[in-house]
Amino acid sequence: MKVSFLIFCCTVAVYAHSQSHSHRTERSLKFPDIAGYKTMKCDLHQHTVFSDGNVWPNIRVQESLKDGLDAISLTEHLEYQPHKADIPHPDRNRSYELALTEAKSHNLIIIRGSEITRSMPPGHSNAIFIEDANKLLISDSIQVFQEAKRQKAFTFWNHPSWIRQRPNGIATLTDMHRRLIKDKLLDGIEVVNEHTYSDEALQIALDNNLTIMGTSDIHGLIDWEHNVPHGHRPITLVFAKEANAEAIHEGLSNRRTVALHNNLLIGRDEFLVPLVEASLKVDTAFYADKSDVLTLVIRNLTSIEFTLQNRSGYTLHEHSDLVTVQPGEKETINVKTVKRLPNVSLKFEVLNAINAPNRHPVITLKGKMQ
Amino acid sequence: MKVSFLIFCCTVAVYAHSQSHSHRTERSLKFPDIAGYKTMKCDLHQHTVFSDGNVWPNIRVQESLKDGLDAISLTEHLEYQPHKADIPHPDRNRSYELALTEAKSHNLIIIRGSEITRSMPPGHSNAIFIEDANKLLISDSIQVFQEAKRQKAFTFWNHPSWIRQRPNGIATLTDMHRRLIKDKLLDGIEVVNEHTYSDEALQIALDNNLTIMGTSDIHGLIDWEHNVPHGHRPITLVFAKEANAEAIHEGLSNRRTVALHNNLLIGRDEFLVPLVEASLKVDTAFYADKSDVLTLVIRNLTSIEFTLQNRSGYTLHEHSDLVTVQPGEKETINVKTVKRLPNVSLKFEVLNAINAPNRHPVITLKGKMQ
Amino acid sequence: MKVSFLIFCCTVAVYAHSQSHSHRTERSLKFPDIAGYKTMKCDLHQHTVFSDGNVWPNIRVQESLKDGLDAISLTEHLEYQPHKADIPHPDRNRSYELALTEAKSHNLIIIRGSEITRSMPPGHSNAIFIEDANKLLISDSIQVFQEAKRQKAFTFWNHPSWIRQRPNGIATLTDMHRRLIKDKLLDGIEVVNEHTYSDEALQIALDNNLTIMGTSDIHGLIDWEHNVPHGHRPITLVFAKEANAEAIHEGLSNRRTVALHNNLLIGRDEFLVPLVEASLKVDTAFYADKSDVLTLVIRNLTSIEFTLQNRSGYTLHEHSDLVTVQPGEKETINVKTVKRLPNVSLKFEVLNAINAPNRHPVITLKGKMQ
């Protein structure tokens, strides 16, 4: 394999990508915890000048603090080092260490990681929670995963729908991937990378019990690439038992994630439904005098817009079946329950969340009457 | 019937209503024409100080010009005249005449109209394109429609889901309505009034071949009531053969309308589908070098946000099945067509449009390759 | 005198006027109290449909509540009644009474007033705090002021620079005005009316000990006329001993006012200086380690932008001599005091305040070191 074949950078896409147009005005990303777990906001695939990125590691730390993240990993390409003439540093852990120093006085977890850079198969992969990046400089594509696992790494397949390696954009499992999965050498798969979301990657994750990942794969500046503050970078929400690195590792290993991409949440219902139900709270519920129409004030605790489809069986007095709730704001809906209900329990399909290709979770909004 | 029983004004709702949060920054409403018809933006239910509104007719004209409307009607209550002590003018056409004078040097059509104000049944109704409002001061609820029709009026049932007259908010046809419809005395029904949309009213329109109407029923100021410029008033889009009053009358009489309420379009597929297809144009369509992913730039020619659900059979490279297109802007989507297609023909369900309760039209985006 | 000669409405200016471009995003006007006085926000010259305005009195009350005003007067033209054919109500107090009803459950003072409408001299004048508007329908221009004074009114000269009555825009005192002033029949003068400010009117106020007034003279909608929320209407700040109508009357009579016009404050130094000094507070003052540069955080408590010119004798480390402080925000300035000062006492000329034509007050920013 010639690594030089791979020097086309993900960020230099030859076509325009969709710009996010959310109502966000504050930069920091916000999601509530769910029962039993901390919701940890992680971007586990990033680059700096120590591979083919364009900033020093301290900028990645500062960006992440501005974005309100809990954990990041600077996953420099092991094999692709275009700045090597200028930065010949032999230690592939260097980027991690500089980030660690920068983050010292802040509440941001830095996770040691590296990108294993191959043509397809198996394409690019990340190994994070590793002990020593240098020991991953192994040319055999299977052996490098074995070494990563010897280091107790969490591994995931990067941008399986990347046009450079998949001209039709369709993520497809190869025999090598099947072997890696079977041998428990591959744990996760990016269903979201940079500006792309892949239905096929999601299906692969579901079919093979892989962890659903979303990452920025940032090379330039988050602000420019994601139109901050209107847009935001993709991240992985990890449901961790505690707010520390070990718990994130455990959460990732046990598939407890939801990927975020613009206003879209992608995950398994087991975590997606509690996340959305914790995100949308009933602030107020009452019947006005001389009216049998239920007034419900829904508060969105997150920094993304929700698009809901009414599945309550009742019709609404001001909306059709489509209801949007802006980030950080309240939305009032009036539900024609015909008779007065003793308490609120209404089903909505969450169109900006996805639990399988073209399938959306259904949540229940619950609340007590005033 | 005691009119004093009706003095509760629509605008003094006892509960909060949903505030629109669109990306609109320009005030004027914009919709394209469709094949064979001018798309006329009409608000045919409004009040001034000449009944229970709070402004002089010239303000209604100025508001409408700012909103980019083509036609309005000031439909003062015939029977409910709370300012009568101050404005005892005996001619119920006075409001119309003052608006006509104000609009003289502008491109705004003023349609003579009146509101026939009754308790339920039949509730409130509007008669527009009348000859003389004074002659509609008839106490019998059937005879007043007969007189309106003698004047060749177009008539419609106002806010059939009004809480004051329907405490559960459910629009329900009465025997009197059935008789009015059967005798061709009632032409249309408001499915949208002020801040409300009614699925049941839409079903009544469909079941009884009534014209689908949306009106502001404004009493105060449009700017305050509809959070201008972020929100906008509800209107009726009338598909008229020419841009004049007679053609609007003909279009209304032949059920050629789409009602607009926030970002929602309500109508029959026959007009809704061409309207949306004229609103969303394919600006650019191409396959980039070394890629079999179709890039499509969709331009939204209207002042409302569109929410589309992918029904093309293909998956998208950056979106899930949900795509939003902001007012007046472009959205790029990348479609994984697997093989290169010779031209574009992709189906989308339009979630912010409704052709029956809980049913959305499906449109086809068409374009040529570059 | 033919009243018909006066039918040109102030609002139909034939030229464009400057649009305010402030950073205001909240609508309500905010100014702090000063020592010994409540700062009462008053708009004492307004019109409704009861003379040549375009809205019912309740809209004026609602606008004023949105603008955070404390007191208003609806000063209908006594002699100019273009809506008389429609509103023949013989009682010229009617507008006041309707406003009073609307304001009942709100914290807004309604002051009975009328506009005495004459060609020049003496032009238009307002009499407020009157007992009965009907009794001011007197054709003699002196006698009407005498009757107003008999009713213990506060009177002021409206828009003395009005182009319709002063084609060169220069406010000029006539013999009739001199007589009214000498006989204590005229108390104040508008230096600000609608979109205009008059240096010459200010000089007349100073030379003749008249109360400095600023009013909207609104006929249409405040929102449209003043580009709300970016701009705002002109008002008079009255320094009153208590927050009630009598105290406003006493404050006006004793010349205790500052007029507000966009970001401009116009008044006598006696009130202007304490108002600005109460508006701009030193939040923080300190010398950083190893630095002899004083850091000062100034907080603007008002809803207008301040433009200050440094008169402290020191130079600044980040600004030239010009410093702006945005509405409701903080501005940090770094003052090169050469040696460390024990406390803060720095002079600034306030360029957006005026105490005489082309003359700006000088204030002292005071604070303690942290």
Added chain:
Amino acid sequence: MKVSFLIFCCTVAVYAHSQSHSHRTERSLKFPDIAGYKTMKCDLHQHTVFSDGNVWPNIRVQESLKDGLDAISLTEHLEYQPHKADIPHPDRNRSYELALTEAKSHNLIIIRGSEITRSMPPGHSNAIFIEDANKLLISDSIQVFQEAKRQKAFTFWNHPSWIRQRPNGIATLTDMHRRLIKDKLLDGIEVVNEHTYSDEALQIALDNNLTIMGTSDIHGLIDWEHNVPHGHRPITLVFAKEANAEAIHEGLSNRRTVALHNNLLIGRDEFLVPLVEASLKVDTAFYADKSDVLTLVIRNLTSIEFTLQNRSGYTLHEHSDLVTVQPGEKETINVKTVKRLPNVSLKFEVLNAINAPNRHPVITLKGKMQ
């Protein structure tokens, strides 16, 4: 001299600095040409990872393109190389060469430069338009300037008011500076560096015929440091005979500059007055019917806000003596000329421009009547 003494970075200020609050919404900086010269927007003091900055040179090029600059220089510290352990590249021209490659296909001039890093005296200086940065690694503070001049460099004194080297913030000439100036080894002086402006530096420039410079001295990200797009970086406007590097060099050498800092322009009247007069154009000038008040529409062609003080001898009809003109917008003023003038020629003092400490240039707005 111990270089380690100098490791305090300019960007880590221990106190808050003023945030710009302009109405700018577009990022690109805009200034018109003046008679005989191109107005070249230059930022000639910047850092990358090749000294103590935090980004790769390509980001500096991309930032500059977004800001609409014409020329930049990456002036790495020669003596201060905190990233040397990672980037040991021996060639001090490396940063320049990488920027040159990045800029190749763009319209941005890259000027070779270096920062000569010393404790005070003489503090830090930049040499730009050099031939070889490596040859400037000379420990003697005079000899390094002599070598720079041998290379035909343009040299300037950086941040003479820097708190780290001047705890009271007062720029002060030392004997060494006097000698450098006398020997024609020092050409310019930063009156603006990063967030600071120095009256004393301006006086030194004027007293010693030095070129007035403004630079960002950026180490981190322009977007974050200058609150883009609301704020912008400081730059030097160079008036060059042609749009190329040589002409910029010639313009700098001949003192033809204006420094820009937030909305402030600093320069000699010779260039400041034509720049402002080219920036503010009279779009329209007329007297309306029956009025002797001159209406003037002024268009601001730049991306900064102008604050003008009326020195015309006439009073204004809507403004006091203070007039602001927003970036890229029009402002209407109405001038009470008493008699009708045949053409427009009105003097204004430009408060947001400075030609000497506390002194502002006076410009003449000229235009023809419609």
